[in-house]
Amino acid sequence: MLGEFALIKEFFSGHDKGRGITLGIGDDCALLAPDRNSELAITTDTLNEGIHFFKGEDPFYLGYKSLLVNISDLASMGARPAFFTLSLTLPDSDELFLREFSRGLFSLADKEKMALIGGNTSKGPLSITISAYGYVAKGCAMRRDLAKPGDIIYVSGNLGMGGLFVKAGYHELNLASDLFSIVHKKAQLIPSRTVFARALRRVCRCALDVSDGTVGDLRHILERSNVGAVLNLDKLPLDEIFDQVNLTALEKVELAAFGGCDYELLFTVNPKKISLLEKIAACHRVKITPIGVITKDKNLNLLFENKPYVKANRPFEHF
Helix, strand or coil: CCCHHHHHHHHCCCCCCCCCEEECECECCCEECCCCCEEEEEEEEEEEECCCECCCCCHHHHHHHHHHHHHHHHHHHCCEEEEEEEEEEECCCCHHHHHHHHHHHHHHHHHCCCEEEEEEEEECCCEEEEEEEEEEECCCCCCHHHCCCCCEEEEECCECHHHHHHHHHCCCCCCCHHHHHHHHHHHHCCCCCHHHHHHHCCCEEEEEECCCCHHHHHHHHHHHHCCEEEEEHHHCCECHHHHHCCCCHHHHHHHHHHCCCCCCEEEEECHHHHHHHHHHHHHCCCCEEEEEEEECCCCEEEEECCEECCCCCCCCCCC
């Protein structure tokens, strides 16, 4: 069994170089030298086995997604990912698990040019905590409190895959094994939107990532911006895999609206900037879909097929 320092050296060393890093892994603290013209965006997430992921999850997927959920937060601010820390609580130092976990982790970290600058390991039930850091030019971050009445609400990519995977994983929906494998992979290896998000700052001041469900996350924007919205649920974009799933149109839409864990960008744009937005999305080959509009009143009105949707659903909550 590997000890803490041997474990770190074997699976997590050699990835601690990058812009703004004076000292990486190996001392009591990392030393950073932020750019004076930038703001440092900081986020952290903890994933616990049995709560945020199923027991026995593929370690490659787990390594990738553990970082992705943090990178998604940086993307929502329009920040350029720079470095991260990793704290692992493990029941034992399973070398096969660690090799695949680190491979998944660094497959994304290396693509995003993110350096691992520190962390910790301890013994206990499987738990992963990552803190990620990125730079954004001063005054240019996209924020939840900057939506304006008349803004069009957009979402990137497709929604509902996270909710579909959880529903199938809990055996609330029967999927053929080959179909479940496809859903599983798509729900874990979610594309990063960091490059698109930095370009999005040209037309957008308000954004967040869809982690707790589209409706629940939109409510965060409305509360912080002191506005309301009309959201057309039947406009929520679904992956084509939903064509093979035995659910009604409304049930599919509800997974996209309330399921969570999609990690796409939810953002608002002034109608005068839509033409430029479409050019930016086309340049980056990112699908964008208008799904609603910001209003002056403080209400969130949900529509399905042009009729009020009133069924009560709560967003994902961590406790």
